[in-house]
Amino acid sequence: MTSTSDPDGDRSAQTEVERLRAEVDRLAAALDHEDPPDAAAKSAEPRSQWWRKIIVGVCVLLAAVLAPLAVVATWAHDAMSDTDRYVQTVAPLADDPAVQDVVITRISDAITSRLNVHEITQEAVDALAQRGLPPRAAESLGALLPALDNGIDNFVHTQVTKLVRSEEFAAAWEQANREAHTQMVAVLTGKTGDAVEVKGNAVQLNLAVLINTVKARLVDRGFTLAERLPTITATFTLFESADLARAQTGFRLLSASSTTLPILALLFLAAAVALSRRHRRTLMVGALAVAASMLVLGAALNLSRIVYLDAIPTDRLPSDAAAAIFDQLVWFIRLNLRALLVLFLAVAFVAWVSGPEPAPVSVRRGTSRALDVVRHGSDRAGLNTGPFGLMLGRYRGAIRGVVLGLVVVLYVMAAHPTGGYTITLLVVAAVVLLVVELLARSPEPAATDVPT
Numbered sequence: 001m002t003s004t005s006d007p008d009g010d011r012s013a014q015t016e017v018e019r020l021r022a023e024v025d026r027l028a029a030a031l032d033h034e035d036p037p038d039a040a041a042k043s044a045e046p047r048s049q050w051w052r053k054i055i056v057g058v059c060v061l062l063a064a065v066l067a068p069l070a071v072v073a074t075w076a077h078d079a080m081s082d083t084d085r086y087v088q089t090v091a092p093l094a095d096d097p098a099v100q101d102v103v104i105t106r107i108s109d110a111i112t113s114r115l116n117v118h119e120i121t122q123e124a125v126d127a128l129a130q131r132g133l134p135p136r137a138a139e140s141l142g143a144l145l146p147a148l149d150n151g152i153d154n155f156v157h158t159q160v161t162k163l164v165r166s167e168e169f170a171a172a173w174e175q176a177n178r179e180a181h182t183q184m185v186a187v188l189t190g191k192t193g194d195a196v197e198v199k200g201n202a203v204q205l206n207l208a209v210l211i212n213t214v215k216a217r218l219v220d221r222g223f224t225l226a227e228r229l230p231t232i233t234a235t236f237t238l239f240e241s242a243d244l245a246r247a248q249t250g251f252r253l254l255s256a257s258s259t260t261l262p263i264l265a266l267l268f269l270a271a272a273v274a275l276s277r278r279h280r281r282t283l284m285v286g287a288l289a290v291a292a293s294m295l296v297l298g299a300a301l302n303l304s305r306i307v308y309l310d311a312i313p314t315d316r317l318p319s320d321a322a323a324a325i326f327d328q329l330v331w332f333i334r335l336n337l338r339a340l341l342v343l344f345l346a347v348a349f350v351a352w353v354s355g356p357e358p359a360p361v362s363v364r365r366g367t368s369r370a371l372d373v374v375r376h377g378s379d380r381a382g383l384n385t386g387p388f389g390l391m392l393g394r395y396r397g398a399i400r401g402v403v404l405g406l407v408v409v410l411y412v413m414a415a416h417p418t419g420g421y422t423i424t425l426l427v428v429a430a431v432v433l434l435v436v437e438l439l440a441r442s443p444e445p446a447a448t449d450v451p452t
Contacts, residue, residue: 052275056282059272063265064289068297070261071336076251077258079332083181087174093328094173098320100164107211108157110234160214172210180205205236284351287344294341301330342422371437389441396440403429
């Protein structure tokens with residue numbers, strides 16, 4: 001008795017394996033859609049289980065509603081309440097040309113309006129005239145006053161521009177915002193401070209730190225008249241709301257619920273899946289609902305941007321600067337909604353592709369055939385993975401669970417996962433699972449002895 005390898009036998013065995021696999025998929029689909037065995041159960045189920053569908057639907061709806069609120073609440077707590085993260089958020093505004101232009105104008109106007117160059121030079125001319133200055137000379141000096149005013153204004157504006165366009169301004173901007181942050185949070189929680197003040201419906205940043213820096217620079221350049229400047233309080237509008245009291249109430253509620261809302265959203269989604277008779281389909285629908293809510297949140301941000309720009313007076317803050325500030329402040333929200341959009345679309349795809357419907361079954365069957373072709377090709381090329389491949393095949397399910405668990409842990413542990421981070425995480429996990437599938441081998445059937 002000898003053991004031989006028959007190529008035709010191998011092909012027939014492979015065909016039989018594929019046929020059995022297709023039959024298993026068909027039976028799984030049939031079991032998934034199978035109704036209760038007896039007619040009584042069929043008629044009784046709709047009357048006794050109708051409440052289940054309603055509760056599942058309500059849970060999915062609540063998860064979709066709470067998910068965007070959770071993103072905004074996390075933004076209110078992390079990006080706006082935390083000083084370091086707030087400074088990190090607004091720091092790029094120091095390099096924005098529109099914001100720089102507004103700061104240059106505010107500081108220049110605040111300084112030149114208090115210098116009173118015309119009044120000072122007129123006093124000097126009058127004093128000279130009293131000391132015997134010829135009237136013609138006094139008249140000529142008086143005619144030069146407007147040019148002198150413009151020259152000093154241009155000099156101050158030039159020095160302010162040089163400061164604001166330099167790296168020194170970025171450091172001063174960060175310092176001003178860091179000092180102002182505590183007061184700004186106090187404003188949003190219903191209190192006021194020195195660095196941030198409320199005028200009407202506007203929350204404004206005090207530019208005293210920057211003005212003092214400009215005064216010191218003017219004195220260093222030989223413009224000693226700046227030493228006579230009193231304490232100047234110029235402001236920069238951070239944001240403006242038609243109903244600041246309502247904004248304060250919303251901020252307090254969101255900041256207080258930043259931990260509760262994400263947990264509630266996940267619990268409602270988990271409850272919907274647990275109560276549903278078709279867990280996989282409910283998970284897919286729930287994930288798609290949460291992903292859709294992220295799109296709604298993005299649309300709401302775009303609409304809020306339009307409303308905000310229409311509401312804020314251009315004489316208080318030009319539209320381009322207001323747009324830059326709004327975009328920078330909500331950047332954290334956009335960052336998180338993109339990450340959640342990618343994540344829940346991936347969850348929905350996994351739930352769909354693992355389902356018993358004909359389309360996902362065809363996808364899985366085609367993928368299995370492609371992997372089988374690659375495996376057999378590597379075996380024929382002498383790249384058999386041996387005992388290691390058998391071990392991977394034996395623990396394939398556990399390996400999948402570990403990889404997916406690591407994905408969840410890494411995503412949850414990330415401080416603020418971005419859409420790019422989420423995509424990278426999912427791609428790496430998919431590559432790892434693909435490599436495992438390519439290297440895994442199932443135990444071969446025992447060789448059959450045939451007579452020679």
